[in-house]
Amino acid sequence: MAVKNEYDLLETEFSLVDQLLSMRSKAGLTQEQVAEKMHTQKSNVSRLETGNTNPSWSTLLKYAHACGYELSLKPQKMN
Template identity: 40%
Template sequence: MAKIKAISHEDVMKTLLDTPEAIAAFEEAKDEFALLEQLTAWRTQAGLTKADVAERMGVKPPAINRIENNVTKASWQTLKRYAAACGVELGITVRV
């Protein structure tokens, strides 16, 4: 049986993030994932199901699945409506 060598997360990151393009793609995906986590956290903290959010937004439940599965395709207005359905006010903060 072959031995399996564990690789640390740090070593994987060093190996994979070895170009400016790879680093930029990772940072972009990291932000997208953080937004997705935030959406689901709002819904969960409000004690709502996807169907509940859909009803509050006036859409069908598959629309919520599309938002949560591909948040980058959601418009700003859709994200604001989703947040409002969860009892959250969404805004933008600019850092310079």
């Protein structure tokens, strides 16, 4: 059961990374451009997009806004 829980957590993380990359790609922006709009460094955007960080909600909102998107939470009941 622990392995499935870990897999489910990773699946959520990969889904988030995919969504971040999709937003930036659809916006036609480079990591440098997103970083500039977020007032941060490109390396921070890179870490965010590779899943090598545990971003705050505020950071995710800044990223989305830099790409021209809004974010919302959608609660789902756990199985």
